[in-house]
Amino acid sequence: MLFLYGLTILAGIANAIQPGQNATLSKSLGLPITAGLITLLVSTAALLIGGLAIGKLEVPSGQQLAAVPWWAWLGGFLSVLLILAQLYASPAIGAASFLGIIVTVGVAVSILLDHYGWVGFPVHPASLWRILGAVLMTAGVALVALF
Incomplete structure (x- = not known):
């Protein structure tokens, strides 16, 4: 349980730092949507490499996929909303x-x-x-x- 609190503290630190990183990427490129896509691609690569490294990456079965509630598939849209807020709102406010x-x-x-x-x-x-x-x-x- 202590590990989970530590992980949560690190996520809080990341949550404070990430908007500046993403906004700087956007400003440096001059392409906010491209910067958001790069952020998601880096996240995907990190999850892929990390999952493979610790042996926790598996392909779900059709039965597992069918058991997922419809609304659970929408989390990715919320990630995009957060990244767009980081790119546009955080530098301004x-x-x-x-x-x-x-x-x-x-x-x-x-x-x-x-x-x-x-x-x-x-x-x-x-x-x-x-x-x-x-x-x-x-x-x-x-x-x-x-x-």
């Missing part, structure tokens, strides 16, 4: 505001997802404390964005 908004909106939406058990998450009721935490995060992001 800055790293702190960008990441603050992404994380705060993510927490608020995740409270809803947990409360109703949507998109495969187990039900975790939206308590007053969780909602208060989201409100405080919103206030914090507002301060970061304004000052």
Whole structure:
């Protein structure tokens, strides 16, 4: 379990750094959509090489593919949305505001997802404390964005 928390911390660090990297790639090339595609291709290559290296890459069976809910196939579209926001919004609003908004909106939406058990998450009721935490995060992001 400790490994998973460490992985999550590293993902948070990556989440703060990646918009600047992707925006710089876009600016250097002068081709934002091409930069987004390159980002996804690098991600695909990293997953492919990593999966092969640790022996965890397998081709799913037809039965496994058929068992996937329709909405689970749409995650790639959400990745594209995040990359486009990194390419266009992050350079304009800055790293702190960008990441603050992404994380705060993510927490608020995740409270809803947990409360109703949507998109495969187990039900975790939206308590007053969780909602208060989201409100405080919103206030914090507002301060970061304004000052």
